[in-house]
Structures are given as structure tokens and as C-alpha cells.
Amino acid sequence: MGNDLGIRELEVLRVLQQDCDKAQKTLAYEAGLGEVMFSKLRSQLKARGVIKRTAVVLDPAKLGLGSLCFFTVECAPGKRNAVLDILRGYSEVQEVHILDGTMPLFVKARTQTNTEMSTLRGKILDIEGVRDITARISMHTAKETLDLPI
Numbered sequence: 001m002g003n004d005l006g007i008r009e010l011e012v013l014r015v016l017q018q019d020c021d022k023a024q025k026t027l028a029y030e031a032g033l034g035e036v037m038f039s040k041l042r043s044q045l046k047a048r049g050v051i052k053r054t055a056v057v058l059d060p061a062k063l064g065l066g067s068l069c070f071f072t073v074e075c076a077p078g079k080r081n082a083v084l085d086i087l088r089g090y091s092e093v094q095e096v097h098i099l100d101g102t103m104p105l106f107v108k109a110r111t112q113t114n115t116e117m118s119t120l121r122g123k124i125l126d127i128e129g130v131r132d133i134t135a136r137i138s139m140h141t142a143k144e145t146l147d148l149p150i
Contacts, residue, residue, distance in 0.1 A: 005050070008033060010150055012041045013050070017147050020054050057146060060110050067117045068138040071107040071124060072099075079129025080105070086127050092120050 028038035
């Protein structure tokens with residue numbers, strides 16, 4: 001595994017990734033470490049930026065966010081960064097990736113309804129520098145995880 005992570009650090013990450021809400025004593029035990037060592041390694045991993053933040057993973061469907069869409073956004077030459085800046089400000093947009101090839105943007109978004117998703121599509125299409133947009137509504141999510149293969 002990259003980034004010069006040792007076995008103990010990887011174990012800390014593995015147990016935190018599974019359920020960071022457990023008591024530290026339990027997490028340390030599951031990692032095969034004492035509490036003090038677990039706490040020290042966890043703090044070091046945070047300081048190094050390996051652990052970005054600790055967050056709660058919400059269920060979008062139970063919050064009424066039933067529409068999931070993936071957009072491919074084509075930008076005019078020299079306009080990609082400006083388009084990225086605007087997309088970062090949209091709360092419905094969860095992820096934005098720069099793809100290879102002609103370097104379109106791949107955008108993941110969630111809204112309550114497909115009508116709201118259509119409105120979002122129009123907002124994105126109206127951004128100065130957007131040449132074209134393709135939308136794909138997800139019918140069913142077969143797998144979605146934040147867990148990394150460590």
C-alpha cells in the first residue's frame with residue numbers, strides 16, 4: 001500500500017472505515033492495539049491528511065433524495081476551471097471528475113425528483129462555457145460505498 005503506511009496504520013484505517021462511531025477502546029481492540037497507541041496513530045493519520053474528516057453517511061432515499069443522475073459535461077476550450085468553480089457551488093452536485101480523452105466533466109448529482117434534476121440540467125447547460133451536457137438517470141444503485149480497498 002502506498003504513502004508509506006505501516007501495518008498498524010492500515011489496521012487503524014480499516015477499523016475506522018468500518019465503523020468510526022464505536023468507542024475508542026473497542027476500535028483499538030479490533031485493530032490489535034492499545035488505546036494510547038491507537039489514539040496516537042489516529043491523530044498522526046489526521047495530521048498527515050490521510051484521514052480527511054469523520055462524517056456520517058446518510059441514506060439519500062430516506063431523506064427524500066430519490067433522483068440520482070450522472071452528467072457528462074462538455075466545456076468550451078479554456079472554460080473548464082470556470083465551470084468547475086460554479087459546479088462546486090451547487091448543493092445537488094456530489095462529485096465532479098475530470099475525464100480523459102477530450103476531458104469532459106463527469107458529474108454526480110442528487111435531487112428529490114426527476115423534475116428537479118431536469119431543472120439542474122438546465123442550470124448546468126446555462127453556465128457560460130458549457131457546450132453540451134448528457135444526462136443519465138440511475139434506475140437502481142447496485143453498489144455504492146465510501147470504503148477504500150485497504
